[in-house]
Amino acid sequence: MNGNHYQAKKQWRIIDLIQWTTQFFEKKQIPNARLNAEHLLSQALGLERVQLYLQFEKILTQNELNLYRENVKRRLNSEPLQYILGETEFMSLKFRLNPSVLIPRPDTEILIEQVIHQTPNNLDVTILDIGTGSGNIAVSLAYYLPKSRIVAVDISPDALNLAEENAALNHVEDRVTFIQEDVFSVDFVLKIGQNFDRIVSNPPYISEAEFQTLPDEVRKFEPPAALRDGADGLTFHRKLAELSGQMLNPGGKIYLEVGMGQWQSVQKILAEKGFQNIQVAKDLVGIDRVLIGEKKVL
Ligand SMILES: C[S@@+](CC[C@H](N)C(=O)[O-])C[C@H]1O[C@@H](n2cnc3c(N)ncnc32)[C@H](O)[C@@H]1O
Structure with missing residues (x-):
C-alpha cells in the first residue's frame, strides 16, 4: 500500500461478529458455536444476550472489540465458557x-x-452439604426449602468465599453456615456436629485412571481436588457413609452423587453401613446418578 491510500479499519457490527465467530468456532469444533459466540459477546459488551438481537447493527468500539477478542482467545484455548463469563445458571438461580x-x-x-x-x-430440616464448592447444592436447597438450615463444608477457603458470595446473591445467607474442614480429619464429627436430617454430597469421584482420560477443558481448568480422589473413585463415598451413620438423626437420609458405573458399589457401601430403603435416581440421560439411603430408626 503506498502512502496516498488510507485503508479504513474494518468496522465490526454485532451481527458480523456473531456470524464470523460462529463459523470460526464450528471450524475449531467448539460445541454450541453460536451460543458460545453470543455469550462471549454479551459479556464483552455488558449486555443481556437478548439485547444483542435488538442491537444487531451496533458497531463495536475498539475497547469492546479488544475485550471480545480476549474472550474468544480464552475459549479457543479450551477454557470453559462458564469461567470466562464468571457465572452460570443452576436450578434456575444465578x-x-x-x-x-x-x-x-x-x-x-x-x-x-x-x-x-x-x-x-414446611419442615424445619437441618442439612449438611459436604464439599460445597460454589455452594450450588447448599444455596439451592436453602432457596427451595424455605424452613431449612444448612451447614456447608469444604476444604478449600477460596471455594467457601465464593459459596458465601453465592448465598448472599440468592438471599439465603441467614440460613447457610459455611465451615472450612477436611472430611478426613479425625475430629470432623466433633467440629461439624450431629443431628442432621439430611446429608448431601457431590464428592470428588473420578478415579486416577479415569482422570487421565478427561477432556482438556475439564482436566486443565477445573480444580483437580474437586474431581479426583487419588484412588478408585469411591474413597469419599466410603467416608461419607461412615460419617453419616454418626451424624444423621434416626430416619434421616443421605444423598450421594455417583459417577457412571459406581452405583452398585455405593449401594453396597451404604448397605454395609446399615442404611435401609436404598434408592437410585437416574440423571437426564438415564445414568444411575444419585444414591439415597435412610438411617434406621432404632
Ligand atoms: C465434585 S466437587 C462438588 C462441588 C459442588 N458441590 C457441586 O456439586 O458442583 C467436590 C468438592 O469437595 C471439596 N473437597 C475435596 N476434598 C475435600 C475434603 N477432604 N474435605 C472437604 N471437602 C473436600 C472440593 O474442594 C470440591 O469443592
Whole structure:
C-alpha cells in the first residue's frame, strides 16, 4: 500500500461478529458455536444476550472489540465458557464462578430435586452439604426449602468465599453456615456436629485412571481436588457413609452423587453401613446418578 491510500479499519457490527465467530468456532469444533459466540459477546459488551438481537447493527468500539477478542482467545484455548463469563445458571438461580470451584453440572440438579421431593417444604430440616464448592447444592436447597438450615463444608477457603458470595446473591445467607474442614480429619464429627436430617454430597469421584482420560477443558481448568480422589473413585463415598451413620438423626437420609458405573458399589457401601430403603435416581440421560439411603430408626 503506498502512502496516498488510507485503508479504513474494518468496522465490526454485532451481527458480523456473531456470524464470523460462529463459523470460526464450528471450524475449531467448539460445541454450541453460536451460543458460545453470543455469550462471549454479551459479556464483552455488558449486555443481556437478548439485547444483542435488538442491537444487531451496533458497531463495536475498539475497547469492546479488544475485550471480545480476549474472550474468544480464552475459549479457543479450551477454557470453559462458564469461567470466562464468571457465572452460570443452576436450578434456575444465578451462581458466580471462578476456577477455585467445579462448574455445577445439570446431573447435580437431580440430587437436589430428590431432596426437595422427599422433604415437606414446611419442615424445619437441618442439612449438611459436604464439599460445597460454589455452594450450588447448599444455596439451592436453602432457596427451595424455605424452613431449612444448612451447614456447608469444604476444604478449600477460596471455594467457601465464593459459596458465601453465592448465598448472599440468592438471599439465603441467614440460613447457610459455611465451615472450612477436611472430611478426613479425625475430629470432623466433633467440629461439624450431629443431628442432621439430611446429608448431601457431590464428592470428588473420578478415579486416577479415569482422570487421565478427561477432556482438556475439564482436566486443565477445573480444580483437580474437586474431581479426583487419588484412588478408585469411591474413597469419599466410603467416608461419607461412615460419617453419616454418626451424624444423621434416626430416619434421616443421605444423598450421594455417583459417577457412571459406581452405583452398585455405593449401594453396597451404604448397605454395609446399615442404611435401609436404598434408592437410585437416574440423571437426564438415564445414568444411575444419585444414591439415597435412610438411617434406621432404632
Ligand atoms: C465434585 S466437587 C462438588 C462441588 C459442588 N458441590 C457441586 O456439586 O458442583 C467436590 C468438592 O469437595 C471439596 N473437597 C475435596 N476434598 C475435600 C475434603 N477432604 N474435605 C472437604 N471437602 C473436600 C472440593 O474442594 C470440591 O469443592
